[in-house]
């Protein structure tokens with residue numbers, strides 16, 4: 001019916017190039033009219049086919065103006081990275097290949113890239129080389145994966161096969177989290193039948209770090225979930241101390257290091273992650289700080305057999321080969337060959353390029369904090385990595401300023417509540433941010449905050 005031809009692919013390349021080259025000159029959030037215009041996508045399912053080029057033209061004409069320009073340097077919302085050139089190019093190649101990376105026999109290239117990229121990630125993050133890993137959609141699923149391995153291992157020790165028999169009548173497990181646990185970790189616990197609220201919350205300090213002296217008694221049926229990089233402050237739980245106490249009692253330690261774990265790849269910031277490598281499982285993202293593009297979650301588990309025990313599957317038609325098979329470590333069967341983008345990004349950036357992203361973005365966070373303080377605004381956190389929390393005054397003024405900043409479009413930041421204070425979050429996660437982006441954004445923030453006083 002159709003052919004995929006050079007005209008179509010060249011058209012995509014031209015449109016994508018136009019989009020990307022305009023990224024820094026356009027407003028970051030879309031105009032309300034552009035969002036309304038998305039109605040053009042609606043309507044009944046067409047009876048007859050349309051030319052792919054026409055569909056692409058409609059997508060670009062209506063869709064591009066309704067994007068949030070996270071590929072430019074002035075998006076500071078949530079913890080969303082941009083995409084480095086090699087990862088974007090690899091993503092196009094991966095789409096052209098249309099590989100299913102469930103089994104090596106389905107995609108040798110997918111299997112090779114994932115395996116090599118995971119080894120590079122373990123190396124960059126200072127994690128044990130014997131650990132097993134797998135790529136998933138994001139840190140949420142990476143925590144599901146790591147915690148499924150924890151659940152498997154701890155119940156196996158108690159003589160219980162959780163994959164076979166489920167949790168009905170199983171020996172109880174205890175889960176310990178910090179008072180500032182990320183909501184996605186609680187969701188992961190819920191998905192695994194461990195309960196979002198059935199956790200023991202350990203008190204934290206003013207930066208959100210778990211207090212090791214306040215840990216409850218631990219044992220070999222306890223999973224302790226710590227954080228490397230608090231989503232608001234960027235703070236790190238004292239991993240070395242917590243791992244030592246946990247391992248003394250044979251408890252399992254899981255690290256939610258969605259973005260912060262990447263500090264380990266920078267000689268300047270590595271010390272913040274000290275001790276994190278002593279844990280048992282780790283969840284992190286390629287799509288946040290390393291700028292691999294969406295989506296790229298990474299789960300790593302020290303005890304490869306625990307992860308395999310939780311995830312392995314086979315059937316007469318779907319049998320794993322002798323070498324590493326992603327589907328034996330992954331919650332998914334069919335999956336995109338995400339390893340290709342991760343491999344390409346790391347191959348292109350190298351050790352120095354990754355460290356440079358970490359150092360530059362953390363430097364920009366310092367520049368934000370200093371400039372905002374100079375203008376009389378209160379920075380609420382110790383800016384240790386790429387996260388800044390700022391208050392523009394009362395909660396009402398801060399909220400109004402955030403709304404005005406978002407409306408203005410020069411940059412985009414979201415709001416939060418931090419230990420009883422209303423704040424704006426600035427998360428500098430894109431490789432594309434420059435000093436000029438920071439200065440233009442601070443000026444826009446200052447204008448907005450003054451107008452709200």
Ligand SMILES: Cc1ncc(COP(=O)(O)O)c(C=O)c1O
Nearest residue numbers: 079138139140182184231258285
């Ligand atoms: C500390 C932390 N953990 C987990 C997540 C969830 O990551 P993802 O959206 O990739 O699932 C985030 C997201 O910002 C985070 O900051």
